[in-house]
Amino acid sequence: MDINPVFLLVTLIKIVAVIAWIYGLLRVVGHASKWVKIGGIIVAFLIVQLAISVPIGSSPILSNFDSGLLFQACTMTMVALGLNLIYGFNGQFSLGQWGFYGIGAYAAADITYRWDNYDAAGLLVAGLGVVLVGLVILMLNRILSRMRGIPVLSAFTLYLIGVIVAGAVALFIGAAIGQALTPLFGTEEAPGFLASALMAQVVFFLAVLIAGVFAAEVSFLFGLPVLTLGSDYFGIATLGFSIVINTLMVNSDTILPFPEMKGGRGMVGIPKVTNWFWAFLFLLLVIIVMRNIVHSSTGRAVMSVREDETASKAMGINVANYKLLSFVVGSLFAGIGGGVYAHYIGFLSPGTFDFLVGFNPLIIIVFGGLGSMTGTIVASFGWIFFLEGLLRVILGQMGTEAPTWRFVLYPITLLLMMLLRPQGLLGTVEWGFLRQREVKPRSREESNTVPVSIGAAPAAK
Amino acid sequence: MLDTPTTQSQPMTATAVTAGTPVLEIRKLTKFFGGLRAVNDFNIAVHPGELAGLIGPNGAGKTTVFNMISGLYMPSGGEIVLQGQDIAGLEPFEVTRMGVGRTFQNIRLFSNLTVLDNVRIAYHMHAGYSMIDAIMRNRKFDAKERELTERAQDFLAIFKLERIQNELAKNLPYGEQRRVEIARALASNPRLLLLDEPAAGMNPGEIVTLMELIHFVKDRFGLTILLIEHQMRFVMGICQRITVMDFGEVIARGTPKEIQENPQVIEAYLGKGAAHA
Numbered sequence: 001m002d003i004n005p006v007f008l009l010v011t012l013i014k015i016v017a018v019i020a021w022i023y024g025l026l027r028v029v030g031h032a033s034k035w036v037k038i039g040g041i042i043v044a045f046l047i048v049q050l051a052i053s054v055p056i057g058s059s060p061i062l063s064n065f066d067s068g069l070l071f072q073a074c075t076m077t078m079v080a081l082g083l084n085l086i087y088g089f090n091g092q093f094s095l096g097q098w099g100f101y102g103i104g105a106y107a108a109a110d111i112t113y114r115w116d117n118y119d120a121a122g123l124l125v126a127g128l129g130v131v132l133v134g135l136v137i138l139m140l141n142r143i144l145s146r147m148r149g150i151p152v153l154s155a156f157t158l159y160l161i162g163v164i165v166a167g168a169v170a171l172f173i174g175a176a177i178g179q180a181l182t183p184l185f186g187t188e189e190a191p192g193f194l195a196s197a198l199m200a201q202v203v204f205f206l207a208v209l210i211a212g213v214f215a216a217e218v219s220f221l222f223g224l225p226v227l228t229l230g231s232d233y234f235g236i237a238t239l240g241f242s243i244v245i246n247t248l249m250v251n252s253d254t255i256l257p258f259p260e261m262k263g264g265r266g267m268v269g270i271p272k273v274t275n276w277f278w279a280f281l282f283l284l285l286v287i288i289v290m291r292n293i294v295h296s297s298t299g300r301a302v303m304s305v306r307e308d309e310t311a312s313k314a315m316g317i318n319v320a321n322y323k324l325l326s327f328v329v330g331s332l333f334a335g336i337g338g339g340v341y342a343h344y345i346g347f348l349s350p351g352t353f354d355f356l357v358g359f360n361p362l363i364i365i366v367f368g369g370l371g372s373m374t375g376t377i378v379a380s381f382g383w384i385f386f387l388e389g390l391l392r393v394i395l396g397q398m399g400t401e402a403p404t405w406r407f408v409l410y411p412i413t414l415l416l417m418m419l420l421r422p423q424g425l426l427g428t429v430e431w432g433f434l435r436q437r438e439v440k441p442r443s444r445e446e447s448n449t450v451p452v453s454i455g456a457a458p459a460a461k
Numbered sequence: 462m463l464d465t466p467t468t469q470s471q472p473m474t475a476t477a478v479t480a481g482t483p484v485l486e487i488r489k490l491t492k493f494f495g496g497l498r499a500v501n502d503f504n505i506a507v508h509p510g511e512l513a514g515l516i517g518p519n520g521a522g523k524t525t526v527f528n529m530i531s532g533l534y535m536p537s538g539g540e541i542v543l544q545g546q547d548i549a550g551l552e553p554f555e556v557t558r559m560g561v562g563r564t565f566q567n568i569r570l571f572s573n574l575t576v577l578d579n580v581r582i583a584y585h586m587h588a589g590y591s592m593i594d595a596i597m598r599n600r601k602f603d604a605k606e607r608e609l610t611e612r613a614q615d616f617l618a619i620f621k622l623e624r625i626q627n628e629l630a631k632n633l634p635y636g637e638q639r640r641v642e643i644a645r646a647l648a649s650n651p652r653l654l655l656l657d658e659p660a661a662g663m664n665p666g667e668i669v670t671l672m673e674l675i676h677f678v679k680d681r682f683g684l685t686i687l688l689i690e691h692q693m694r695f696v697m698g699i700c701q702r703i704t705v706m707d708f709g710e711v712i713a714r715g716t717p718k719e720i721q722e723n724p725q726v727i728e729a730y731l732g733k734g735a736a737h738a
Contacts, residue, residue: 297588311569314533439614439627
């Protein structure tokens with residue numbers, strides 16, 4: 001048992017550097033000047049890009065192992081931010097986030113896998129499918145919101161029928177067009193236009209977005225009836241959802257018509273398209289969208305549901321809608337994270353999406369602070385780098401079976417955290433971009449223009 | 462800026478409500494909880510500009526009536542007519558959108574949000590921008606968000622809360638929490654305001670201030686107010702007409718003076734025989 005102190009020190013420095021990088025990134029994104037903002041984002045991107053690609057001596061500053069952690073941390077951030085919106089901001093205890101992550105990963109992987117094998121139908125069916133389903137859901141939502149007193153299960157049935165019809169139409173049309181496009185791929189020797197490297201990137205981008213929307217639509221259908229349950233029952237139902245999804249993954253080649261997913265043996269041959277540019281782009285997108293939602297009237301409505309459902313109803317807020325909204329947006333983030341992850345790792349196994357692993361994002365958001373976006377981001381990166389990176393290696397040096405001790409140390413760390421700092425790592429502190437712009441109380445002169453003398457003001461009507 | 466709260470773009474003042482038609486008319490309202498009859502055959506008419514009181518011993522069903530008006534409970538029977546429209550059985554948020562604001566017996570503020578955000582949430586239904594606007598942070602978002610914040614600040618100024626606008630609601634003393642709750646209810650721009658025990662837990666000095674405040678907002682915003690209260694001094698001092706409930710039924714109605722002399726009311730509060738003692 002000998003731990004290399006240099007390794008320990010270097011890893012700790014790396015963790016601090018990563019967190020400093022997050023701080024810097026959030027500061028520049030929140031900067032008032034447009035040019036500083038854009039320049040800062042590019043610099044933040046380049047710093048990491050150089051650190052993972054330019055070798056100093058034998059290996060770059062961030063070795064292959066480190067950059068693997070980095071990509072994992074990025075996807076974990078997206079998943080955890082989504083869960084924080086659902087649990088931390090909206091107050092709905094969900095264990096289903098990992099399931100939506102898995103859905104996103106498998107959906108995106110299947111699209112690019114098929115494309116890689118000269119089959120455009122995957123992309124077309126999925127793309128057309130999510131668009132049509134989205135339109136049907138929006139249309140039905142319009143119609144149903146005008147009617148009153150429709151039981152939630154009837155509404156659910158209506159949505160389900162609509163979704164199945166839209167899906168069938170997409171399948172029919174998408175498969176037909178996909179067939180017609182096959183010649184454009186060319187052959188192995190003479191690759192056609194669709195088989196070009198550029199198209200692979202475009203398809204990847206689309207696949208990740210489609211996977212996100214697909215996960216969001218699944219969460220809409222699932223959440224519609226289930227969100228009417230009280231908080232604890234909702235948690236159990238979502239746990240069930242995670243298990244169902246995992247079971248479907250294990251049997252994806254037998255009971256689902258996806259032989260390429262290879263069931264429990266795991267899906268191989270997913271093009272490894274995710275590079276730092278894509279991971280960074282999607283991470284930034286998720287962070288910006290999340291922050292813009294939270295710091296708006298919509299976000300305040302979402303938070304009011306967490307604080308007091310009754311009062312929020314009395315304030316004219318459609319509580320059921322806002323629960324559904326945050327659930328759907330949270331799942332969208334998870335789906336996007338899944339898509340990015342699948343194309344980084346290149347191999348998907350149902351074991352990765354086991355519901356036990358699914359507690360990780362939950363632990364992370366509790367660790368980082370419920371309702372704190374900065375906390376979630378820092379905790380995601382810290383969690384991956386510290387526990388998966390440092391601890392795993394150190395324990396690995398202590399014996400072949402020692403890494404199993406991680407699963408003892410995780411809960412202990414969490415317990416200590418809950419005891420010593422129940423509000424989470426950062427509490428409600430937000431950095432730079434994520435901080436809510438404080439509205440200054442108006443100066444005395446301004447306030448004096450409003451008649452505050454009670455009883456003295458004339459009737460205004 | 463001076464009188465923004467009163468010139469909001471809602472049609473509430475435009476609806477022609479003649480003095481004769483009540484703002485709120487409840488007919489034969491009944492509520493069962495299992496076999497328990499919490500409210501039985503409750504009738505009331507509240508006229509525009511009126512300050513009506515609803516009193517009664519604990520468990521008389523007053524808050525149940527409020528919860529049915531605001532849509533939190535589904536009535537077992539009867540009608541609740543708000544400005545000519547039956548609102549019985551509507552969702553709470555729909556009732557609020559039709560112009561009913563309320564406060565709660567045990568304060569229900571959004572504790573972990575700031576005072577300003579508490580009031581801004583009441584503006585949500587009139588925010589005027591969608592989530593897409595918020596994500597894009599476009600001009601519409603900026604303009605509407607600024608407008609909404611200014612209106613909320615106007616309200617805070619009226620209630621002398623502007624200096625603590627960035628405090629978390631849970632950190633405020635009790636009296637200020639009450640005021641925030643009333644400010645929040647008013648920000649939802651009601652025509653009819655339901656106050657559930659606004660003076661609970663206040664000392665005599667605070668009660669006097671509260672009475673002035675209620676008179677002030679009633680005149681300033683052209684409100685009709687229905688309130689539940691236990692503090693007799695407060696009710697008798699502020700209400701024009703009082704309805705008394707006991708065991709889910711109306712046992713008396715009239716002016717404060719009439720109620721004070723009503724033997725049935727005295728009996729309900731003090732027990733049988735007290736009226737003749």
